[in-house]
Amino acid sequence: MEPIQTVKGFRDFFPEECAVRNYIFDTWRSVARRYGFMEYEGPVLENTDLFRKKSGDEITSQLFCFTTQGKDDVSLRPEVTPSLARMATARQRDFKKPIKWFQIGSCFRYEAPQAGRTREFVQFNADILGDASPATDAELIAMAIDVMREFGVSSDDFEIRLSNREIWNGFLAQFNITAEHTPTFLQIIDKIERARSEETEKKLNAIGLSLADVRAFMASADESHPAFAALRENLSARGIWQHVRIDATIVRGLAYYTGTVFEVFDRKHGLRAVAGGGRYDKLCSLMSDGKVDMPAAGFAMGDVVLKLLLEKTPGAQMKLTSALLAASSIDAYVVVVDEAQRGHALAAVQALRAAGIRIDYSFGAQKAGKQFQAAEDRKARFAIVFGAEYPEVVIKNLIARSQSSVPAAGLVEEVQRLLAEPAIGPLIA
């Protein structure tokens, strides 16, 4: 019989990987809450029309879509912004503005898996709706920066590449290029650093432009451009403008963005963008058929590229390792040396756990050596030994290799006292 493998591009999370995933989620969540964002969640499965409405029919080739028994045409979500737009516009009068929401959840895209790209991935989404000011854009960029710093990724390792679609609109107007050419043009700009210049020149000529004009404009679009003035002032006041670099080639594909656009890039490893986002003032109107016209901006960060970056960045690697150890270790392992004391040991296990102490022990009779080895394997800080001397109980510090003895009646208090002391030894978080 053929073994059943995971579906192409989907992942198992064994405890080791699951701990990494939890660490990433916890970090995202803690920064978002620090910024005063509220967590929400939408359905993983949506009517396919929701995504067609935003992006057009051709996008369905990269959707996980199928027809249900009830003949509904549905898709696993490739992103959460359409769901967010529906939710926010449906009840927008119930929420004071600005609406600051974040979300963490799986998304799905039917694409060829490769480095930094799977078919199932988790995105962190942060959005601010109902406020069109540059202060909103600044808040989102600041949060993106703080998320990276919270992971231990420094300015040596990442940067924010910032642009604004308005500056290209101004450029196109200056050369009297009609709006119908805008998508084509932005696609050319998106690829300008990767494509050969003859190709780019040819494509630009086709819509009445020249590469020299575009290059000249890009060189002029530095941080002194008026489109960046308010953002620059805001982020400078926070002391984080140095993370930002103006890069006019950032246009974010063909999406719904209308103003500020930015991406988070690693600076050393040539990875895909870690995060991307920007202002999308027309999307709510589009998704609500014009009923709700609400400005919005947001960004999304995926877990796959982020994890690659964390593993390649020494400072982030250290934080990750210590978080993993803290998550996987236990406080104490109860060693039953004299099986006659198992009842007393179980009572102590219950009492210690009730006090919030992380305890493990062996289910059956085991030689003492095995039990101490198990305590070591579980990265326990203490071993609590139940032997013939009961009601005296031995508490052994597995790091310092010292031991003491307490009456069973005072065990919980004594263990709490010992745990409150700073651990002596390496790598205890």
Add this chain to the structure above:
RNA sequence: GUGGCCGUAGUUCAACGGUAGAGCCCCAGAUUGUGAUUCUGGUUGUUGCGGGUUCGAGUCCCGUCGGUCACCCCA
């Protein structure tokens, strides 16, 4: 969607077209109340799957599935 490379024990990898192996891991013992080291023994494979060539295929060929990388795309 296109192309390159890869697929052998739980894992990391060997094996000229000629009997499928090793390290690690795991389990047990040496060791009757203390973690290391060491030693001993043990479990595990239709060589991803399906065809073909051959006296004989893990090895060569075709297909397929999966992994990986690049291109396309990247909401």
